[in-house]
């Protein structure tokens with residue numbers, strides 16, 4: 001009987017993130033160590049995430065909004081058939097109705113955004129945490145300029 005050879009870690013790393021690669025190479029080690037060492041798979045260690053990494057997933061989610069102007073405003077629905085939105089970075093929910101963890105105010109795209117004003121939303125927490133990385137600037141409220 002032959003054991004199926006696992007792909008070497010270097011190959012696995014190319015198909016996923018570094019984290020996937022790190023876990024994959026541990027799986028590979030356990031597989032190549034022999035059929036009786038698969039129990040070692042339960043001891044997979046996930047690399048400790050730094051504060052920077054903790055922000056990174058939100059930066060990745062909102063990377064398409066890098067450098068845009070945002071305006072702080074009360075949430076209003078984008079169109080009638082669309083009753084809520086999500087923070088583009090952390091997926092917090094914005095809505096006009098009340099509910100647990102519902103955001104009512106946040107930072108919205110302006111009319112110079114590719115897809116239009118109020119199309120994308122960023123919650124206040126993400127704005128504070130990510131504004132430097134994503135080079136966000138705050139536009140004045142158009143109503144206050146009248």
Ligand SMILES: [Zn+2]
Nearest residue numbers: 087090123126
């Ligand atoms: Zn957020």
